Amino acid sequence: MSAADRARTVLTRLVEASATERVLISTAALVLSILIGTAIVLVAGRMTTCAATDAVYYLGTGFCYDPVVVFDRLFLGALGEPFSGNWSPDGQFAVTLRETTLLVFTGLSVAVAFRAGIFNIGPQVQMVVGAMATAVAVLWASSFVSGALGTVLLIPFGVLVGAVFGGLYGTLPGLLKAYADANEVITTIMLNFIATGVTLYLVSGPFKDPGSAANQTVPLPEFARFPSLLFGSRQDFSLVAFAIGILAIGGLYYVIEHTAFGYDVRTSGIQPEAAEYGGVDAAKTVVASLTLSGALGGVAGAMYVMMILGTFQTGLPSYGFDGITVSILAGNNPLGVGVAALLFGILKSGTTVVQFATDVPPQLVGVLRGLIILFVAMPEFFRLLGRRLSPSGPERNPVATDGGRREGETDE
Amino acid sequence: MATAVHLEEITKRFPGVVANDDVDLEVERGTVHALLGENGAGKTTLMNVLYGLYEPTSGRVRLDDEVKSFDSPRDAIDAGVGMIHQHFMLVDPMTVTENITLGNEPRKWGGLAVDREAAREAVVELSARYGFDVDPDAPVEDVSVGEQQRVEILKALYRGADVLILDEPTAVLTPQEVEELFGVIEELTAQGKTIIFITHKLGEAMRAADEITVLRDGRKVGTVAADATTREELAELMVGREVLLDVDREPAQAGEVVASAADIVVEDERGVRAVDDVSFEVRAGEILGIAGVDGNGQAPLVEALTGIETPDAGEIRFLDEDVTSASRRERIASGMAYIPEDRQERGLVMDFGLIENALLGSQHSQEFGPGGRIDWPATREHAEAIIDEYDVRPPDPEAGAESLSGGNQQKFIVGREFERDPKLVVASHPTRGVDVGSIEFIHERLLELRRQGVAVLLVSSKLEEVQGLSDRLAVMYEGEFSGVVDPADTTEEELGLLMAGEQPDSVDERIDSGTEQTAAADATGGEGA
Numbered sequence: 001m002s003a004a005d006r007a008r009t010v011l012t013r014l015v016e017a018s019a020t021e022r023v024l025i026s027t028a029a030l031v032l033s034i035l036i037g038t039a040i041v042l043v044a045g046r047m048t049t050c051a052a053t054d055a056v057y058y059l060g061t062g063f064c065y066d067p068v069v070v071f072d073r074l075f076l077g078a079l080g081e082p083f084s085g086n087w088s089p090d091g092q093f094a095v096t097l098r099e100t101t102l103l104v105f106t107g108l109s110v111a112v113a114f115r116a117g118i119f120n121i122g123p124q125v126q127m128v129v130g131a132m133a134t135a136v137a138v139l140w141a142s143s144f145v146s147g148a149l150g151t152v153l154l155i156p157f158g159v160l161v162g163a164v165f166g167g168l169y170g171t172l173p174g175l176l177k178a179y180a181d182a183n184e185v186i187t188t189i190m191l192n193f194i195a196t197g198v199t200l201y202l203v204s205g206p207f208k209d210p211g212s213a214a215n216q217t218v219p220l221p222e223f224a225r226f227p228s229l230l231f232g233s234r235q236d237f238s239l240v241a242f243a244i245g246i247l248a249i250g251g252l253y254y255v256i257e258h259t260a261f262g263y264d265v266r267t268s269g270i271q272p273e274a275a276e277y278g279g280v281d282a283a284k285t286v287v288a289s290l291t292l293s294g295a296l297g298g299v300a301g302a303m304y305v306m307m308i309l310g311t312f313q314t315g316l317p318s319y320g321f322d323g324i325t326v327s328i329l330a331g332n333n334p335l336g337v338g339v340a341a342l343l344f345g346i347l348k349s350g351t352t353v354v355q356f357a358t359d360v361p362p363q364l365v366g367v368l369r370g371l372i373i374l375f376v377a378m379p380e381f382f383r384l385l386g387r388r389l390s391p392s393g394p395e396r397n398p399v400a401t402d403g404g405r406r407e408g409e410t411d412e
Numbered sequence: 413m414a415t416a417v418h419l420e421e422i423t424k425r426f427p428g429v430v431a432n433d434d435v436d437l438e439v440e441r442g443t444v445h446a447l448l449g450e451n452g453a454g455k456t457t458l459m460n461v462l463y464g465l466y467e468p469t470s471g472r473v474r475l476d477d478e479v480k481s482f483d484s485p486r487d488a489i490d491a492g493v494g495m496i497h498q499h500f501m502l503v504d505p506m507t508v509t510e511n512i513t514l515g516n517e518p519r520k521w522g523g524l525a526v527d528r529e530a531a532r533e534a535v536v537e538l539s540a541r542y543g544f545d546v547d548p549d550a551p552v553e554d555v556s557v558g559e560q561q562r563v564e565i566l567k568a569l570y571r572g573a574d575v576l577i578l579d580e581p582t583a584v585l586t587p588q589e590v591e592e593l594f595g596v597i598e599e600l601t602a603q604g605k606t607i608i609f610i611t612h613k614l615g616e617a618m619r620a621a622d623e624i625t626v627l628r629d630g631r632k633v634g635t636v637a638a639d640a641t642t643r644e645e646l647a648e649l650m651v652g653r654e655v656l657l658d659v660d661r662e663p664a665q666a667g668e669v670v671a672s673a674a675d676i677v678v679e680d681e682r683g684v685r686a687v688d689d690v691s692f693e694v695r696a697g698e699i700l701g702i703a704g705v706d707g708n709g710q711a712p713l714v715e716a717l718t719g720i721e722t723p724d725a726g727e728i729r730f731l732d733e734d735v736t737s738a739s740r741r742e743r744i745a746s747g748m749a750y751i752p753e754d755r756q757e758r759g760l761v762m763d764f765g766l767i768e769n770a771l772l773g774s775q776h777s778q779e780f781g782p783g784g785r786i787d788w789p790a791t792r793e794h795a796e797a798i799i800d801e802y803d804v805r806p807p808d809p810e811a812g813a814e815s816l817s818g819g820n821q822q823k824f825i826v827g828r829e830f831e832r833d834p835k836l837v838v839a840s841h842p843t844r845g846v847d848v849g850s851i852e853f854i855h856e857r858l859l860e861l862r863r864q865g866v867a868v869l870l871v872s873s874k875l876e877e878v879q880g881l882s883d884r885l886a887v888m889y890e891g892e893f894s895g896v897v898d899p900a901d902t903t904e905e906e907l908g909l910l911m912a913g914e915q916p917d918s919v920d921e922r923i924d925s926g927t928e929q930t931a932a933a934d935a936t937g938g939e940g941a
């Protein structure tokens with residue numbers, strides 16, 4: 001089988017995996033959530049007071065908020081006005097991709113643990129640990145190199161450091177679970193507090209930037225940050241980081257679907273007894289998958305430091321927790337994580353646009369975001385709805401229950 | 413005589429599946445009617461229709477010539493139909509009396525309190541009327557399985573059942589308890605109750621029933637009087653062709669010792685010895701059978717041998733090496749195949765397709781996972797070969813494991829394990845819940861392996877199976893071997909006594925007791941060599 005043939009098989013399989021169904025379901029979810037969101041925006045707009053000139057009128061009734069504008073801003077704004085004719089790579093679209101990039105890593109981090117049947121709450125803290133380690137290590141290393149060579153050397157170095165430290169902070173709950181039977185939800189939450197405390201101490205003490213009032217490290221030199229390539233530097237987005245994200249998606253997909261380790265992970269995630277029977281070392285698989293999960297979270301931290309902030313500061317945004325939603329939205333499938341991260345990225349970046357463009361309170365925009373995620377996350381509901389509405393529709397292959405033969409099957 | 417139950421043209425469809433197709437069933441009052449068929453023939457579905465759990469797609473249920481329609485089991489119970497499920501629905505810590513009267517307790521103080529005295533009296537009276545031997549005050553968890561079953565029957569009778577449905581009532585009983593159950597059934601019918609019992613065992617149907625209705629593929633293939641038929645005829649009706657009930661096999665050509673266990677102890681989570689000092693050897697080219705009622709330590713013994721659990725004491729040797737603490741993966745790699753007892757928990761990953769299931773256990777092998785990278789095309793070919801060779805249906809490697817019937821799932825596991833080129837096959841209940849056609853097929857394959865010089869350890873609670881296939885037969889009771897016998901030389905009754913932990917006099921001479929079991933095993937194993 002040539003590489004091209006193989007690629008084609010993969011593609012067909014992807015397409016055939018009830019692609020129509022998935023697209024239909026996602027579209028239905030989006031439409032329904034927008035309809036309900038519209039109603040909420042209208043009602044909320046009715047309950048607020050505003051100047052008559054600011055109001056919009058539907059069916060002779062005045063509303064303070066215009067749902068059309070809200071959703072227009074939320075989506076088109078996040079995409080950087082694609083239809084306005086003056087789309088620029090340096091605009092809001094870069095912000096969307098920036099958010100997407102980080103969510104890809106935290107999403108993958110949660111997904112790989114989930115596939116092994118482990119609920120890793122820890123990507124947030126693994127990101128913090130990775131970010132701190134990267135900032136300190138890259139600062140130290142940046143005194144030896146500089147210029148373009150510095151960029152070429154320090155970027156991979158920083159990402160690696162983030163992965164290693166994030167990974168180690170994932171190994172810890174892994175070991176605790178595998179050998180001391182400690183519940184990973186508890187341990188990752190507890191380790192959260194420890195890491196937050198320790199990083200706060202480090203960054204307010206030994207590693208504090210003496211020239212700054214904030215608890216942060218000395219800023220990284222410009223050459224030690226992700227180059228902005230094509231997209232300009234205004235929005236702190238780097239195509240390089242995005243490309244690494246795409247590679248990570250592909251890489252994790254390959255690991256899960258095409259390696260013995262991935263097979264072990266999936267088997268122990270779905271049916272631990274069968275995995276045990278099949279010679280899977282449960283303890284090793286737990287430790288390895290949590291380490292990998294932590295490493296991905298750590299890379300998110302490295303990216304945050306080297307692409308967005310340029311320094312390490314306490315109180316990182318909650319990419320790690322958002323990663324849980326992203327992964328669930330994606331059904332814990334690495335390829336799906338890419339799509340879910342993009343949707344989430346659009347919603348995150350669109351929210352700020354809505355706040356700039358309208359008087360709609362941010363809390364209300366949060367409700368709209370939540371609605372969209374809620375509906376997209378419950379495909380079963382739409383499958384059920386679809387089946388109700390079309391009794392003659394394509395039925396899924398039923399499971400042969402005890403006591404029967406398939407209809408149309410001939411007797412032997 | 414009057415017809416107590418009349419099912420007319422019952423059809424029950426599930427999406428895409430016809431579980432019952434135009435089935436007629438007439439049962440006379442005061443008789444025992446066996447519903448015989450392979451797994452998946454539609455027996456339980458039909459009875460669930462009668463018990464109100466399913467609404468039939470078409471057809472009518474008549475009781476005493478009156479058309480009934482049941483929305484739920486409650487309606488069925490009110491109409492005098494009781495069902496005793498395979499798995500008992502009893503509350504373990506509660507007493508026999510409490511279990512029997514549960515939900516229908518006699519009341520006092522205007523319905524505010526349970527009248528325990530009246531309840532107890534009712535139970536005592538009921539069990540006396542049918543000659544049941546139950547202790548009304550014993551907690552259910554302390555009484556034997558056979559007694560629990562009688563409690564279930566009493567519960568149905570207490571609720572006023574005239575028609576009793578028993579679903580595979582003998583599956584959990586020792587041979588002696590089965591005899592007791594048949595006595596109970598006789599007593600019930602003598603007092604006018606009507607019994608329908610579901611079974612896939614020919615002998616039981618012949619032994620206990622007046623009439624036998626055979627179902628196959630959801631259809632009724634015939635109703636015969638028990639005293640006017642033969643086992644061969646029934647088997648033929650069940651599978652639609654003649655089945656070899658007796659296994660043809662040549663004497664064992666036992667060779668080297670392939671695997672051995674010495675003084676194995678496995679403790680359960682309470683610290684009780686589930687396996688208590690068991691020793692045995694299995695040689696190349698022989699089948700060592702382990703018989704016994706489920707739950708007497710067979711499962712932990714097998715798990716210790718195959719590397720799922722580590723024994724608390726003792727030594728396991730495989731191919732002249734000490735593998736007591738070797739991992740499961742190492743044991744698979746060195747040629748130990750294992751057909752697990754629970755195919756849906758362990759043997760197959762239910763959410764995977766057959767291709768991915770063909771890989772289970774071989775994911776790290778040179779053949780399918782060289783260098784940690786899975787060779788999916790080769791795995792697919794392997795799955796197709798298993799499907800082809802072992803007649804797995806539907807012959808679709810992409811099919812999900814859960815969409816296959818039990819027999820086909822088992823054939824796939826058997827195929828996967830046998831194709832490992834094993835030195836030792838550990839087969840735990842390989843034909844449990846499998847249809848007659850597949851049973852025969854699996855038996856032939858096991859004998860084929862034996863011919864090829866593979867050592868086989870066969871654990872089964874089916875006496876016919878272990879007796880027919882084994883060269884030597886160990887009987888396990890409460891974690892120990894109560895005897896190791898030559899199966900050709902031992903009667904079912906003697907085995908039944910061993911399974912109940914008793915020593916039949918006639919067998920005593922042929923077995924050694926205690927720690928000499930290995931020696932005994934050697935002696936009998938040596939005969940064929």
